[in-house]
Amino acid sequence: MTMESEFSRIIDLRQINDELIVLEPTEAERRRLAGRFQLSEVNAMQATISLRREGDKVEAKGHLNASIVQLCAISGEDFPVTISEPIALRFIPFTGEHTPDEEIEITADDCDEIEYEGTTFDLGEAVAQSLALAIDPFAEGPNADKARAEHNLAGDTGSGAFAALAALKKG
Structure with a gap:
C-alpha cells in the first residue's frame, strides 16, 4: 500500500532536458503539508530546482524557500x-540489492540519494521531505523567555538537588 503525497510532482525521466523547474504547492497542498508536519500554517513555499540527467540518474540542485507558522517549543504560541x-x-x-532488515553503511553522499522505480520519480515529495528536514522542532518564539519565567522553567540553580550538591561541594 503506497501513501499519496500531499505535494506530488511526478517527473518522467525520459522528458528531462537539463531544465529549471519551479515547484509551488497550491493552497490545499500547503494545508495538507501543514497537517503532515504539525505546523499551524504553510503560508508560502517555492522550490527552484535544476534537473540534470546522467543516464538513468538525475541530479536535482536548487533552493527551497518557505514561510511557515509553527508552535514555540516553550510557550506553545x-x-x-x-x-x-x-x-x-x-x-x-x-536496484533491490538490499533487504528491508539488512544493515547497510552509507556515506554522506548516499544520504541525499532517492531511489525510484520505472521511469518516474516524485520531485514534489522530495521537496516536501526537504521542508520537513529544515523545520526546527525545538524552535523558540519571541515569548519563550517570558513563558520560562512564568512557569519556573528558567533553570533556577538556587534551589533543588543541584543547589544542595553545590552547597556540599563548598563546605
Whole structure:
C-alpha cells in the first residue's frame, strides 16, 4: 500500500532536458503539508530546482524557500518562521540489492540519494521531505523567555538537588 503525497510532482525521466523547474504547492497542498508536519500554517513555499540527467540518474540542485507558522517549543504560541535551504538530491534507479532488515553503511553522499522505480520519480515529495528536514522542532518564539519565567522553567540553580550538591561541594 503506497501513501499519496500531499505535494506530488511526478517527473518522467525520459522528458528531462537539463531544465529549471519551479515547484509551488497550491493552497490545499500547503494545508495538507501543514497537517503532515504539525505546523499551524504553510503560508508560502517555492522550490527552484535544476534537473540534470546522467543516464538513468538525475541530479536535482536548487533552493527551497518557505514561510511557515509553527508552535514555540516553550510557550506553545504560534510564531512565523522563514526557511531558506539549498536542495541537492540525486535520484537513482532502485536496484533491490538490499533487504528491508539488512544493515547497510552509507556515506554522506548516499544520504541525499532517492531511489525510484520505472521511469518516474516524485520531485514534489522530495521537496516536501526537504521542508520537513529544515523545520526546527525545538524552535523558540519571541515569548519563550517570558513563558520560562512564568512557569519556573528558567533553570533556577538556587534551589533543588543541584543547589544542595553545590552547597556540599563548598563546605
